[in-house]
Amino acid sequence: MKKKNSLKDIAKALGVSVTLVSYVMSGKEKERRVGAEMVKKIRETAKKLNYQPNYHARSLRNNRSQTIGLIVADISNPFFANMARTIEDEANRLNYTVIIGSSDENHQKMKKVLNFLASRQVDGFIIAATEGSEQQIQYLKEHYIPFVLVDRYFEDISTNYVIVDNFQASYDATMYLLEKDYKRIGMISYKSKLDHFKNRVLGYTEALKNFKIESGDKYLKKIRYSNIKDDIKKSVVEFIDKDKVQAIFFATNTIAIEGLKCLFDLGIKMPEDIDVVAFDESEAYNFFQYPIPHVKQPIKEMGIEAIRILVNQIDHKMRKINQIYLNANLEVHATNKIHQQ
Known part of the structure; x- marks a missing residue:
C-alpha cells in the first residue's frame, strides 16, 4: 500500500518546520503571520504530494469534529442560499465542514435541526434564529456552546451576532x-x-x-x-x-x-x-x-464575520461577546x- 504523505513530509521537502506547515494547513497562517510566499509554497507542495489531512485523528486529539452546524430560516431564499455558500467556502478554508439545516421559520423545526446537529457533535453553530426560539438560544448560551446568530438577534439575550442596521x-x-x-x-x-x-x-x-x-x-x-x-x-x-x-x-x-x-x-x-x-x-x-x-x-461580509467569531470561540474558548452591525446600501x-x- 502506498504510504500517505504527512505534514512532516511537506516540511522535509521545503526545509521548514512541521509547526510552520501545520499553521498553514490548519488555516492559521494569518494569525501566525506566515508570509504569503511561504503559504503559497506550502500549499503547492501539499498538493504535489497529494497530502490528505487525517481529520479523524485530529478530532480524537482535539476532541473536535471539525464541523459547523448552520441553521438558516429558508434555504430556498436567495439571501440565505448565498450566505450558506459564503460560510461553506470560508469554513472550508479553515478546514471545517458545514452541515446545513433549514428551519422554514418554524421554531419547532429549528429545535429538531439543532438537536440533530448536536447529535453529529458539531463544534459550534451559526444560526438565523426563528421567532419563538429564545429558549433554545438561551440553552446554548448557558451551556457555553459556541454559536453566532446571523441576520437575526434577540434584544433581551446578550449573544454573539452579525446583522445589518x-x-x-x-x-x-x-x-x-x-x-x-x-x-x-x-x-x-x-x-x-x-x-x-x-x-x-x-x-x-x-x-x-x-x-x-x-x-x-x-x-x-x-x-x-x-x-x-x-x-x-x-x-x-x-x-x-x-x-x-x-x-x-x-x-x-x-x-x-x-x-x-x-x-x-x-x-x-x-x-x-x-x-x-x-x-x-x-x-x-x-x-x-x-x-x-x-x-x-453585505452577505459575504456577514458570512465571513460569523465564521471568524465562531472559530475564535472554538479554537480559543473565547467568551467575549462580539456584536457586529454592518451597513446595507x-x-x-x-x-x-x-x-x-
Whole structure:
C-alpha cells in the first residue's frame, strides 16, 4: 500500500518546520503571520504530494469534529442560499465542514435541526434564529456552546451576532420614495416579533414622521409567513383599490417577488402607476422591465464575520461577546433616477 504523505513530509521537502506547515494547513497562517510566499509554497507542495489531512485523528486529539452546524430560516431564499455558500467556502478554508439545516421559520423545526446537529457533535453553530426560539438560544448560551446568530438577534439575550442596521437601511429606502414626492407609501412586512423586522418597520415609520407625514401605520400591512401568497394579494389589492398608495416598500425579497407578481397580474405599470422598493436583492428582479430599487445586504461580509467569531470561540474558548452591525446600501439603477426627475 502506498504510504500517505504527512505534514512532516511537506516540511522535509521545503526545509521548514512541521509547526510552520501545520499553521498553514490548519488555516492559521494569518494569525501566525506566515508570509504569503511561504503559504503559497506550502500549499503547492501539499498538493504535489497529494497530502490528505487525517481529520479523524485530529478530532480524537482535539476532541473536535471539525464541523459547523448552520441553521438558516429558508434555504430556498436567495439571501440565505448565498450566505450558506459564503460560510461553506470560508469554513472550508479553515478546514471545517458545514452541515446545513433549514428551519422554514418554524421554531419547532429549528429545535429538531439543532438537536440533530448536536447529535453529529458539531463544534459550534451559526444560526438565523426563528421567532419563538429564545429558549433554545438561551440553552446554548448557558451551556457555553459556541454559536453566532446571523441576520437575526434577540434584544433581551446578550449573544454573539452579525446583522445589518435594519433601521437605517429601511429608513433610507423609505426616504428614497419620499424624496420622489410620494405621500402615500405602503409597506408590507411579516407579522413577526423578531427584532430585525420590527426595526425595518420602525425605519419606515420614522422616515414618514421626519417628512411630516402623519400616516403612522395607516398604510402598513403585516402578513403571515404561512399564508404569504394570499395575504400579499389581499394587501396589494387594498393598496390599489382602497388606499390609493403611490408606492410600496416590500420588507423582504420573498415578499417583494410575490408583491411584484400581483402588480404585474393586475396590469399595474411600475413606476408610472405605483413605484416600489424592496429590502434584499433577488435575481428575479431582472425579469421585470423596471429595474427594482433594493437594499443590498453585505452577505459575504456577514458570512465571513460569523465564521471568524465562531472559530475564535472554538479554537480559543473565547467568551467575549462580539456584536457586529454592518451597513446595507440602497441600490438604485440609473433608469430609476431618470424617473425621479
